[in-house]
Amino acid sequence: MFRYIVAASLLTAASAIPAQINHSPLVDPKVAALRDAALNGDQYAWDITEGLTTEVGPRLAGTEAEARARDWAVKKLTEMGFANVRVEPFDMPVWVRGRESAEILAPFPQPVVIAALGNSGSSGPEGVTGEIVAFDSVDALRAAADDLVRGKIVFVDHAMPANQDGSGYGQFGAPRRQGPTIASKKGALAIVVRSIGTDKNRTPHTGAMSFDDGARPIPAGALSNPDADQLLRILKRGQPVRMKLVLESQNLGTRQSGNVIAEVPGRDATLPPILVSGHLDSWDQGTGAIDDASGVAIAAAAAKRIMDAGRPLRTIRIVWFGAEEMGLFGGLAYRAAHGKEPHHALIESDFGADKIWKFDSKLGEARKTEAEAIGKALAPLGIVTGSFTEAEGSDIGPMLSDGHFGVTLNQDGTRYFDLHHTSNDTLDKVDPAQLRQNVAAWTTVVAILSGGIEEPKARKRR
Amino acid sequence: MFRYIVAASLLTAASAIPAQINHSPLVDPKVAALRDAALNGDQYAWDITEGLTTEVGPRLAGTEAEARARDWAVKKLTEMGFANVRVEPFDMPVWVRGRESAEILAPFPQPVVIAALGNSGSSGPEGVTGEIVAFDSVDALRAAADDLVRGKIVFVDHAMPANQDGSGYGQFGAPRRQGPTIASKKGALAIVVRSIGTDKNRTPHTGAMSFDDGARPIPAGALSNPDADQLLRILKRGQPVRMKLVLESQNLGTRQSGNVIAEVPGRDATLPPILVSGHLDSWDQGTGAIDDASGVAIAAAAAKRIMDAGRPLRTIRIVWFGAEEMGLFGGLAYRAAHGKEPHHALIESDFGADKIWKFDSKLGEARKTEAEAIGKALAPLGIVTGSFTEAEGSDIGPMLSDGHFGVTLNQDGTRYFDLHHTSNDTLDKVDPAQLRQNVAAWTTVVAILSGGIEEPKARKRR
Numbered sequence: 012m013f014r015y016i017v018a019a020s021l022l023t024a025a026s027a028i029p030a031q032i033n034h035s036p037l038v039d040p041k042v043a044a045l046r047d048a049a050l051n052g053d054q055y056a057w058d059i060t061e062g063l064t065t066e067v068g069p070r071l072a073g074t075e076a077e078a079r080a081r082d083w084a085v086k087k088l089t090e091m092g093f094a095n096v097r098v099e100p101f102d103m104p105v106w107v108r109g110r111e112s113a114e115i116l117a118p119f120p121q122p123v124v125i126a127a128l129g130n131s132g133s134s135g136p137e138g139v140t141g142e143i144v145a146f147d148s149v150d151a152l153r154a155a156a157d158d159l160v161r162g163k164i165v166f167v168d169h170a171m172p173a174n175q176d177g178s179g180y181g182q183f184g185a186p187r188r189q190g191p192t193i194a195s196k197k198g199a200l201a202i203v204v205r206s207i208g209t210d211k212n213r214t215p216h217t218g219a220m221s222f223d224d225g226a227r228p229i230p231a232g233a234l235s236n237p238d239a240d241q242l243l244r245i246l247k248r249g250q251p252v253r254m255k256l257v258l259e260s261q262n263l264g265t266r267q268s269g270n271v272i273a274e275v276p277g278r279d280a281t282l283p284p285i286l287v288s289g290h291l292d293s294w295d296q297g298t299g300a301i302d303d304a305s306g307v308a309i310a311a312a313a314a315k316r317i318m319d320a321g322r323p324l325r326t327i328r329i330v331w332f333g334a335e336e337m338g339l340f341g342g343l344a345y346r347a348a349h350g351k352e353p354h355h356a357l358i359e360s361d362f363g364a365d366k367i368w369k370f371d372s373k374l375g376e377a378r379k380t381e382a383e384a385i386g387k388a389l390a391p392l393g394i395v396t397g398s399f400t401e402a403e404g405s406d407i408g409p410m411l412s413d414g415h416f417g418v419t420l421n422q423d424g425t426r427y428f429d430l431h432h433t434s435n436d437t438l439d440k441v442d443p444a445q446l447r448q449n450v451a452a453w454t455t456v457v458a459i460l461s462g463g464i465e466e467p468k469a470r471k472r473r
Numbered sequence: 474m475f476r477y478i479v480a481a482s483l484l485t486a487a488s489a490i491p492a493q494i495n496h497s498p499l500v501d502p503k504v505a506a507l508r509d510a511a512l513n514g515d516q517y518a519w520d521i522t523e524g525l526t527t528e529v530g531p532r533l534a535g536t537e538a539e540a541r542a543r544d545w546a547v548k549k550l551t552e553m554g555f556a557n558v559r560v561e562p563f564d565m566p567v568w569v570r571g572r573e574s575a576e577i578l579a580p581f582p583q584p585v586v587i588a589a590l591g592n593s594g595s596s597g598p599e600g601v602t603g604e605i606v607a608f609d610s611v612d613a614l615r616a617a618a619d620d621l622v623r624g625k626i627v628f629v630d631h632a633m634p635a636n637q638d639g640s641g642y643g644q645f646g647a648p649r650r651q652g653p654t655i656a657s658k659k660g661a662l663a664i665v666v667r668s669i670g671t672d673k674n675r676t677p678h679t680g681a682m683s684f685d686d687g688a689r690p691i692p693a694g695a696l697s698n699p700d701a702d703q704l705l706r707i708l709k710r711g712q713p714v715r716m717k718l719v720l721e722s723q724n725l726g727t728r729q730s731g732n733v734i735a736e737v738p739g740r741d742a743t744l745p746p747i748l749v750s751g752h753l754d755s756w757d758q759g760t761g762a763i764d765d766a767s768g769v770a771i772a773a774a775a776a777k778r779i780m781d782a783g784r785p786l787r788t789i790r791i792v793w794f795g796a797e798e799m800g801l802f803g804g805l806a807y808r809a810a811h812g813k814e815p816h817h818a819l820i821e822s823d824f825g826a827d828k829i830w831k832f833d834s835k836l837g838e839a840r841k842t843e844a845e846a847i848g849k850a851l852a853p854l855g856i857v858t859g860s861f862t863e864a865e866g867s868d869i870g871p872m873l874s875d876g877h878f879g880v881t882l883n884q885d886g887t888r889y890f891d892l893h894h895t896s897n898d899t900l901d902k903v904d905p906a907q908l909r910q911n912v913a914a915w916t917t918v919v920a921i922l923s924g925g926i927e928e929p930k931a932r933k934r935r
Contacts, residue, residue, distance in 0.1 A: 065706045068583030076583075121530030121538075121760070124896060212674050213759070213896040237899040241760070244527045244900075297675070298583070298703070434586060434675040437699040438706075 037387045042458045045320060046388065050451035055315050057443055059087065059308035060364075063291075064298040064438045071295040072334035073105035073266040080291050084271040084307075084331050091315055093273035093329065100269035101344035103334050106130050108217075108295055109259030113203065113232065116140065116253040119245055123238040125203065126296065126433075127258045128187060129219035129337055132228030134201065138257035139164070139230060141200040145246050149185040152193050161198035164254050165190070166205075166234075166242060173209040176369075177362060177424030183207060187233065188220050195226040201256050202231045205239035210429035213237055217294055217432045219337050230258040268292070268333035270341045273311075275318045277326035278465060283353035284326040285460045287314055287453070289360045290335035290406055297436030301427065305441050305449070306360035307331045313453035317461060324462030325355055332406040335361070336432075342406025350410055356460055357415050359404030360453070362422040363430075364446045369395050369421040370456075373402040373411065381459065385418070388455045392448055397421070418460075420452050499849045504920045507782055508850065512913035517777050519905055521549065521770035522826075525753075526760040526900045533757040534796035535567035535728040542753050546733040546769075546793050553777055555735035555791065562731035563806035565796050568592050570679075570757055571721030575665065575694065577704070578602065580712040585700040587665065588758065588895075589720045590649060591681035591799055594690030596663065600719035601626070601692060603662040607708050611647040614655050623660035626716050627652070628667075628696075628704060635671040638831075639824060639886030645669060649695065650682050657688040663718050664693045667701035672891035675699055679756055679894045681799050692720040730754070730795035732803045735773075737780045739788035740927060745815035746788040747922050749776055749915070751822045752797035752868055759898030763889065767903050767911070768822035769793045775915035779923060786924030787817055794868040797823070798894075804868025812872055818922055819879040821866030822915070824886055826908045831857050831883040832918075835864040835873065843921065847880070850917045854910055859883070880922075882914050 034043060063083060070080040081098055088096045106129055113125040141164040146152040152160070152167055167190045171183035186204040194202040206216035215235040222228050234242065245252055271291060277284070289306025293299020314327045332341030356374065370389050372382040379399060386396030402417030411417045430436050458464065496505060525545060532542040543560055550558045568591055575587040606625040608614040614622070614629055629652045633645035648666040656664040668678035677697040684690050696704065707714055733753060739746070751768025755761020776789045794803030818836065832851050834844040841861060848858030864879030873879045892898050920926065 061706070065703065066581045066710075068581060068703075119528045119530060211897075211899075211901045212676065213899065214675060237897070237901050240901060241527065241530075241899070244523070248528075435673075435699070437673075437675065437703070439673045439699050439702060 035387060037384065042388050042455055045316060045458050046392070046451045046455040049316055049454045050392065050447055053312055053316070053447045053450040055312035056305070056308040056446050056450045059311055060300060060304045060441055060446070061438060062087065063304045064300045068298045069295045070291065070293050070299060071107065072292040072337040072340065073103050073268045074107065077268060077292050077333060081269055081271055081333070084291055088271065088273040088311065088329065091311070092318065094276050095272070095274040097272050098269040099272060099344065099348060100267050101340060102265050103268050103337065103340045105263040105266040106337065107261050107263060109133065109261055110257060111232065111259065112257045114255045115245065116255055118248065118250040118252065123241065124213045124215055124235045125232040125256070126215035126217045127260045128191065128217055128231045128233060130221050131231040131258050131260045133260050134230040134256055134258045136257070136259055138255050139200050140253065140255045143242070143246065143252040143254055149189050149193065152190060155197065157197045160194065163199055164256065165194040165199045165202040167202065168205050168239060168243065171207060171209055171428065173425050173428060175423055175425050176421065177427060180207065180428065187218050191220050191229065191231040192223045192226040195222055195229045196224070199229060201229050203256070204233050206233040206236055208236060208428050208431060208433065211236055212435060214433040214435045217296060230256055232256065232258050268340060270333050270345055271331040273329045275314050275323060275327040278322050278324050280326065282325045283355045284328040285355045285457060286328050286330055286357045287457060288330040288332060288358065288406060290341060291331040292334050292336055294336055294432050294436070296434040298438065299436055300438045300441050301363035301430055301436050302432070303335070303361050305364035305446060309360045309364065309449045309453050312450045313457045316454045317457055317464060321464040321466040323464050325460070327457060327461065335406050339406055339409065342409060345406070346410050350413060354415055357404065357407040357410055357417040358420070358456065359407045360420070360449070361405045362424055363427045364441050364449050365423040365426065366445045366448050367392070367394055367420045367452045368423050369397045371398040371402050371419040371421065373400055374416050385456055385459050388459060389452055392452055394452060418456055420456065422449070497849060499846065504850050504917055507778060507920050508854070508913045508917040511778055511916045512854065512909055515774055515778070515909045515912040517774035518767070518770040518908050518912045521773055522762060522766045522903055522908070523900060524549065525766045526762045530760045531757045532753065532755050532761060533569065534754040534799040534802065535565050535730045536569065539730060539754050539795060543731055543733055543795070546753055550733065550735040550773065550791065553773070554780065556738050557734070557736040559734050560731040561734060561806065561810060562729050563802060564727050565730050565799065565802040567725040567728040568799065569723050569725060571595065571723055572719060573694065573721065574719045576717045577707065578715040578717055580710065580714065581707055585703065586675045586677055586697045587694040587718070588677035588679045589722045590653065590679055590693045590695060592683050593693040593720050593722045595722050596692040596718055596720045598719070598721055600717050601662050602715065602717045605708065605714040605716055611651050611655065614652060617659065619659045622656065625661055626718065627656040627661045627664040629664065630667050630701060630705065633669060633671055633890065635887050635890060637885055637887050638883065639889060642669065642890065649680050653682050653691065653693040654685045654688040657684055657691045658686070661691060663691050665718070666695050668695040668698055670698060670890050670893060670895065673698055674897060676895040676897045679758060692718055694718065694720050730802060732795050732807055733793040735791045737776050737785060737789040740784050740786050742788065744787045745817045746790040747817045747919060748790050748792055748819045748869070749919060750792040750794060750820065750868060752803060753793040754796050754798055756798055756894050758896040760900065761898055762900045762903050763825035763892055763898050764894070765797070765823050767826035767908060771822045771826065771911045771915050774912045775919045778916045779919055779926060783926040783928040785926050787922070789919060789923065797868050801868055801871070804871060807868070808872050812875060816877055819866065819869040819872055819877050820882070820918065821869045822882070822911070823867045824884040825889045826903050826911050827885040827888065828907045828910050829854070829856055829882045829914045830885050831859045833860040833864050833881040833883065835862055836878050847918055847921050850921060851914055854914055856914060880918055882918065884911065
């Protein structure tokens with residue numbers, strides 16, 4: 012069967028690959044043709060990205076807006092012709108943003124721009140007022156005497172740089188992730204952190220955190236970078252700085268979220284599926300275009316392009332995870348339900364839609380040849396082959412840690428953290444040409460992993 | 474006297490101009506030395522820009538914040554050693570922003586980001602709700618039958634481009650300036666316009682407008698560009714679009730504003746002064762760094778550098794105008810008080826602090842040689858000589874129209890309308906190196922216009 016397909020594909024590929032350029036014999040011409048067609052003309056990913064961000068907009072985990080996103084997703088995936096379209100629901104605790112504002116009261120009265128962090132405690136409508144105590148890092152906060160912090164509003168700074176590989180989000184995200192718990196345990200009134208972001212816009216970066224070790228929830232917000240700069244300049248004048256914070260967020264208790272799943276059934280239903288994914292929920296400030304409408308769009312577009320080409324040997328399973336942002340609830344629910352089942356590979360797109368520059372895989376020593384073949388097929392897209400032993404992804408992370416196989420197609424992250432978790436995450440930030448390069452790379456990977464695509468009979472007869 | 478100074482300046486200039494490069498004999502070496510010293514080392518302009526934006530922050534015309542800015546200005550200009558530091562107060566009607574939000578209710582419920590325009594009517598706390606009727610231009614709105622508009626929320630679009638010379642702000646600003654009056658007279662509930670700006674941030678651009686011809690004030694706001702894009706995409710789906718607007722602005726009645734004035738007294742008090750200016754007030758969303766802290770800073774820094782060098786023949790009068798943004802109140806007050814007095818030239822900086830690229834002047838045919846000398850001295854800064862018959866400026870505009878002499882040093886406006894009248898107008902948007910180039914150009918112009926600088930006796934003896 013596989014040999015037949017390759018032979019047939021050599022014929023169809025002849026028109027896609029110009030005769031003037033001799034191509035690598037290591038890349039299946041059918042795969043190359045699928046890749047190049049996606050690069051030149053994919054419209055599926057844009058349509059999904061545009062549709063979800065326009066017709067649903069923001070879709071915070073566990074809210075009515077995320078439920079509308081699931082309805083939209085089921086309708087869209089069904090219209091696209093996928094099989095077994097379904098929602099796998101799960102429960103989760105739901106937090107929502109309320110009114111929010113921050114004001115420097117002294118020595119130089121002026122408003123500053125803030126966004127509550129996910130799971131922030133509420134200040135109540137009257138807000139909290141206190142003196143700022145400032146730290147250049149979470150380490151400095153951790154080392155501080157409780158007396159220095161008690162009854163004050165903690166400010167934690169950092170200096171996150173923009174990097175192509177996005178490194179730094181882990182390290183420089185510590186003020187957001189660890190700061191609130193430490194500040195609370197030391198008796199702080201509230202905490203404000205410099206946004207975990209790399210831009211200079213007055214669009215603060217939200218993001219989830221949690222109060223651990225029994226820490227009492229306190230108001231916790233992020234200042235935009237220009238506002239953090241301003242606060243630092245004011246602090247450097249040496250006078251006590253007083254701030255008023257209003258962060259009226261709410262915990263709504265347990266609500267339902269869900270993963271939306273659809274499939275391209277493989278010719279051999281006994282083989283483990285290839286899981287292609289992104290997450291459907293978004294933060295509430297923007298419309299979640301790069302985080303992660305483009306991700307779910309890329310995954311589905313690649314699957315759709317394979318389906319258009321014929322029937323893959325293995326099943327391709329599309330998963331649009333729910334509730335990623337608030338704590339990987341969708342990924343953990345999928346793992347609880349399906350984590351023990353074998354998967355041929357897990358892939359997730361959750362890092363925007365700028366060009367993919369590096370391919371990493373963790374397919375095991377026995378499948379090194381498969382991984383190398385993928386690398387060769389991706390090279391013409393300007394993608395370097397990276398690791399053969401490491402793959403990552405947000406929702407799929409826990410299953411990868413459990414030992415599942417995986418592939419990572421790394422997007423260029425240079426401007427990702429300019430936009431990430433801000434109101435600026437909107438459709439205009441998605442570059443259609445780079446989005447097509449993403450789909451081309453994904454289509455290439457899925458085509459090779461699929462085990463071969465059998466063309467529809469109608470087409471064979473042509 | 475003047476001859477003596479030139480001779481002395483040749484000596485001092487020797488150290489500033491490297492012997493390896495032969496300089497134009499058409500540029501006074503003393504002027505060149507002042508120019509180059511400013512380019513390489515001016516700190517005055519940065520200190521003023523940083524100080525005003527940090528220690529006062531936003532300073533909306535006629536408010537308590539603008540009064541604090543005047544106090545700050547008087548203190549700063551006095552500390553810098555200027556003479557005759559004073560405030561010339563005037564009255565004006567004061568408008569302030571209140572709570573503001575916008576929400577698409579149907580067909581795809583989601584929030585959008587809006588800012589009230591200056592002088593917007595108030596929606597009251599309950600807001601107004603209505604169907605959107607959309608126009609691609611003010612011309613389309615003007616041509617519409619009243620029935621189409623009555624009881625609806627008008628949306629007016631446009632497609633303003635970014636240009637180096639800032640052209641387009643006049644033409645593409647029509648939706649903001651004319652739209653509200655036209656919409657009100659046709660019975661609209663409210664009007665929202667696409668921000669008069671060139672960026673893709675969720676930071677809407679405010680700006681003043683007025684309800685003319687007896688039009689009843691209605692709520693009037695600007696959507697950020699990504700939100701205007703979103704609204705258009707939703708409208709293109711063809712279903713009726715309903716929006717809820719809350720714009721709770723307030724008219725506070727008549728309050729006091731004022732112009733802050735300081736001088737470098739000339740050796741000949743009978744000669745008309747050179748007026749160097751910018752405006753002290755700012756919009757309330759940002760800290761008014763490029764609009765116009767940098768402007769008042771550049772004007773004062775140039776005057777200070779002349780004062781440091783010695784005593785000019787003519788008086789240099791620094792004017793930091795109040796209440797420019799709400800309608801040139803400061804400029805008109807100055808004109809009412811001093812418009813009949815002769816001025817050697819008027820100059821204003823109110824277009825950010827990116828590099829100056831063009832020099833225009835309106836000094837009259839009799840002073841063509843003076844204008845040409847300025848052009849020659851500015852050329853090494855990369856500044857082209859433009860018009861000899863036209864100059865412009867916001868506050869000084871009416872006096873220039875009255876026939877006063879003037880000079881314009883045109884900043885590069887390519888990114889100006891990305892930031893203009895938004896919360897993003899903060900200190901980080903000012904590039905210190907380009908700011909120094911501005912001061913160098915201004916110092917050059919003022920040095921030449923000054924009629925010659927007599928060095929202090931102490932320095933002469935050296």
